[in-house]
Amino acid sequence: MNTVTRPRILVVGAGFAGVECVRRLERKLSPDEADVTLVTPFAYQLYLPLLPQVASGVLTPQSIAVSLRRSKRYRTRIIPGGAIGVDLKSKVCVIRTITDRILDEPYDYIVLAPGSITRTFDIPGLTDHAFGMKTLAEAAYIRDHVIAQLDLADASQDPAERASRLQFVVVGGGYAGTETAACLQRLTHAAVKRYPRLDPGLIKWHLIDIAPKLMPELGEKLGRSAQEILRRRGIEISLGVSIAKAGPEEVTFTDGRVIPTRTLIWTAGVVASPLIATLDAETVKGRLAVTAEMCLPGHDGVFALGDSAAVPDLAKGQEGAVCPPTAQHAMRQGRHVADNVIATLRGQAMRPYVHKDLGLVVDLGGRDAVSKPLGVELRGLPAQAVARGYHWSALRTNVAKTRVMTNWLLNAVAGDDFVRTGFQARKPAKLKDFEYTDAYLTPEQVRAHVAGTARLDR
Template sequence: MPRPRILVIGAGFAGVECLHRLERLLKPEEAELTLVSPHDYQLYLPLLPHVAAGVVTPQSVAVSLRRRLRRTRYVPGMALGVDTRRRRVAVRTVEGAEWELGYDRLVLAAGSTTRLFDIPGVTEHALGMKTLAQAAYLRDHVIGQLDAAAAAADPETQAERLCFVVVGGGYAGTETAACLQLLTQAAVRRFPHVDPSMLRWHLVDIAPRLLPEIGERLGAAAMKVLGGRGIEISLNTSVTRVTPTSVELTDGRTLRTRTLVWTAGVAASALVHTVDADLVRGRLATTPEMTVPGVDGVFAVGDAAAVPDLAMGEGGITAPTAQHSQRQGKAVARNVVADLRGTSMEPYFHRDLGLVVDLGGGYAVSRPIGVGLSGLPGQAVARGYHLLALPTVTARTRVLVNWALNAATGADFVSTGFQNGRPATLPDFEHTDVYRTG
């Protein structure tokens, strides 16, 4: 008889952990494993701000799938739609060809994209921090603004180039603002025709507190540190309009800038809307065992899935974090094997181990297992957590060496030009407009 076909969509934390565990739990003759992803690497997303700031190299956070998955068939492309009745997935390869893949068990781990709101100009002019290409592009863009400011004869144009706005006061936005502000603060000393006092950084968030995920005390400590570095933090504030040279805020101010970094939350991959199943807060509803109700043979995990959070109690769903995605990937692999073998599946249960926010410059705020830490102890915990969470020894070694080199020698301020000539909008980078509607 033919081997059962297990198809996994997405090479993020959940998808790769699932396949890594399936390779260990299943013999080769028990199932055929296939992965669909546009990239042949697993991205360690939490360190993207370090890539944008030049603290670590892009290769350090892009873990080769071929190092982790030894017998999974890799299909380079994007899943466009799911036909659960026929058990087929439409795929567009990186070369543009379209074809279908059949499955007996499907694991949807398609991840998330940057959440966009109906705000004029955001889609056209904002930069993101969700992909490796975006981080590399943002670094080149920021250094390019310093170059342009040094060459500008008009003081108003120079001020626009030296003003940077980050929207989103969660850990992604806060780390991005912190790391890039340190980059520009160090870089501007190498630009003799730029007045360092003209450098402006703004962090804007609609929430009443910075870093609400990490607690009021640590959030306040982070605000104090960032404020001391010169970052202006505007809470209870949102964006009303964006143009190529300005950002208009709900408090009436208009910031003249050429740089808006948008990190205001995430939304599940649009692939979930092609599945004939219920959604919860825009994510695929699942059982505690991570199966999709009413759809045979389909599991959903990670940012694309509304997995019940049994640790929170009635009605809660797991947060879209790397921590949950990693653990759900391992748990769903066990359930896929149980489903194949006709044994009972186990519900997903995991207590949050806390968050870490590395602000650079020898400072971080961390809350491991409920214990609040800040300063150097917080940074030691944050970087230790990242080293342990990186999936291979090679990746850990590269990141550790990058951190050591940066601490010893400082950064270089080179615009690589790797992304020159490509469209820079959020949909262009994240391919959000390719999915089918049904």
């Protein structure tokens, strides 16, 4: 009796791109057309743009972590782990599960959407003493840490210790860094009223970036407006400056200043997932070089998108232009690549990806925001309405929308709360502890592992 096996579609990553791809595949493919498998350490989609609001306590962590299993139609098999290597020739993905078991997952079609990791540099002490803002765990941890600094400063009898615990440094003048500094500064400004022994003047926030402008994508006027808002709140902004070295109780800037601090938050950009390096394929600034259809040239059935792929930006009409690593592109690329996978399965022609950028929104907390929807520059409450309206509409489920809206309304009426949740252990967890960048294999190790497993199976 002949057994006909269904094509195996493997999707790597449950970010905006991966989840949108899986949802589209489930809607448009009948169950007997293909088997769909998703590789992700967590069975939820994280709405990353709202992470600073989790760190500041405006939103609860579960409100922006949308379960992948809520849909009654969900039939995708989930492997709880991360892809650590791909053998394109053998069509095998090597996976490390959350229990550190190594699996070999064969595929017929693979969609690579592993996302990105925090970009770091060879700065002494950086990974040992800095916090990141890329995961839900990091956001919750930073909130605990910042409130703990207020508690410890209030209890301290040492003026030097008190001063160092009440200074905070954020590196990165992009959207993540700017929103993180803005939201957390509002938290400490509100919280210090509950600490009568603390001098509010001792709380200082520093936002630094090596670039000459804050969020240059916003343009000159809006970028300047954002700076004015932050400076009016008391945040010290230093441009053209980075970190020379980091220690447990102080940070040295490249301009020679030494800032006593116990809190260094690093948000200076992202790079493609280390998984891309295991493919031994052409890259563009670390991102996988793909066609406008999001296919990997020379390899049938291999698609890549999102932060880890250099997808040509045809809407710009400029040679060499690639899509920026933003949520609006990732979501649309996810749906588009699913259509191209289905077209390939059915022997139809694929379509190139084209999307014109809808604009930018920056939520600075409270009534402060700057937005540029469709090129229209907005500030204040209109910008805040656009920013929150965009984020709210982009949330995937009605449950998530309800939770976020409820959190926003509760925060507006009742204000912030300053409770430490207890996530912070006695052993500090820093940048190196949240992103497992040492878990990936080299291309040679991938090939050797797959070949060794194949010999054992024979």
